[in-house]
């Protein structure tokens with residue numbers, strides 16, 4: 452019999468499988484496929500994976516009054532490695548304040564010192580080895596071998612605008628402009644599966660099932676004892692002697708709990724799901740980083756798009772990558788950016804910018820823009836006050852979750868994103884940029900007043916694929932898990948992935964998903980030491 456069953460082989464799930472299978476019999480069940488192939492390896496493959504039917508759940512959020520009744524695309528990784536297989540590979544941990552804040556909210560043991568230990572344990576940093584970084588972990592982290600000229604231009608323009616250079620966003624301070632480190636090895640993507648799972652795949656204690664979707668957690672009274680899963684043809688039931696761990700990502704972890712009878716009574720009753728345990732917080736507290744984009748047309752043809760001229764470069768890049776692992780396709784989509792405060796008295800930066808050598812807008816659906824030569828900078832609000840929710844469309848596990856992102860439902864979020872947009876424009880007005888830019892396309896030079904820009908933001912805001920918080924850790928009545936990540940009011944069941952974040956962090960979420968997996972595994976190993 453298995454000791455532990457892990458549901459979901461994404462970022463956190465792969466770390467958990469690695470750590471727990473050193474000592475225990477572990478079954479990892481992943482809904483998606485194996486993920487070792489050239490498309491996933493190739494950094495620029497991200498652009499195709501954003502819309503992949505095979506490796507992406509391709510969810511959409513509900514339309515929303517705040518956002519001119521738009522539905523918003525919500526890609527999520529599917530397959531071993533989860534979202535780390537389709538992500539943009541930026542390695543950003545967030546701010547020390549984020550984790551100290553989690554602890555201050557009542558989550559003992561989750562302060563920065565503890566999280567730093569797990570960031571370091573997971574990381575094999577090819578550029579740094581100091582009190583913040585380590586070379587001993589599994590995940591390869593590095594700067595890209597050669598920066599795109601546009602990435603350099605952004606940094607230079609940031610300096611010209613008066614911001615400081617930051618040589619390591621994951622070091623002593625986060626503020627300033629600089630280069631992002633990547634979860635890459637030389638010119639290849641390293642997913643969580645590549646780092647944590649494939650190297651230990653042959654372990655006797657580890658069993659991995661792919662293309663198998665868990666439909667329900669099985670309970671004996673208040674104790675989780677197993678799972679039911681569908682392998683594409685039939686349903687199976689499998690039991691665990693110790694615990695079931697849900698690591699299915701923010702949307703699907705909340706969905707699976709509800710399908711299993713754990714969640715708000717009214718929501719379960721609406722779909723005739725027998726109640727196992729009333730937990731009102733399941734699916735609530737959903738958070739994302741709202742994002743607005745400035746795109747500018749370029750005077751020179753050194754950007755990445757779908758024009759005929761670039762198509763030739765892409766074909767050449769394909770050949771270069773296949774033969775020698777260099778060239779256009781070996782580059783990640785964003786290499787530089789920065790962290791900024793919209794007010795001096797804030798405890799941590801509240802705006803992040805990612806610069807792209809492409810006019811990438813509206814998740815790549817905006818084809819007009821993708822065909823032109825140009826740049827974009829993505830401006831994200833790091834600590835939004837708006838909260839959304841995940842609910843069910845039906846009791847059928849094949850149905851997608853009902854996602855209400857509710858971006859910009861809090862007025863302060865609009866104000867701060869507007870301030871961020873102005874920071875972005877200020878940087879783009881510097882000499883380093885101006886000499887290369889033909890014109891600003893979005894929002895467009897003609898939009899100058901705050902009223903016009905707020906309208907623009909509401910009509911165009913998207914997000915940067917960091918959903919968290921729908922199974923939040925805490926002590927209040929809306930908490931779903933406690934600080935040991937055990938589901939409140941039940942036994943034998945934990946949630947260990949991005950959904951447990953009580954508040955979204957100041958940056959991209961993959962590194963934190965690894966650290967959460969590592970810390971979760973440590974707590975489990977301590978509990979079952981004897």
Ligand SMILES: Cc1cc2nc3c(=O)[nH]c(=O)nc-3n(C[C@H](O)[C@H](O)[C@H](O)COP(=O)(O)OP(=O)(O)OC[C@H]3O[C@@H](n4cnc5c(N)ncnc54)[C@H](O)[C@@H]3O)c2cc1C
Pocket residue numbers: 458459460461462463464480481482483501526527528529530531532533534535537538539540541542543663664665666698699700701703704707915916917918948949950959960961962964
């Ligand atoms: C397009 C995109 C770009 C991103 N870019 C970056 C970036 O550059 N840097 C960064 O730090 N972060 C980035 N992120 C975010 C980051 O990758 C995620 O926050 C992180 O991977 C989440 O980890 P997780 O373990 O919580 O969930 P996931 O990695 O999403 O894993 C969940 C896994 O569970 C599986 N699953 C779901 N339901 C079931 C079920 N019922 N049965 C079995 N298996 C199931 C899924 O298929 C998936 O493999 C990006 C995300 C996306 C989608």
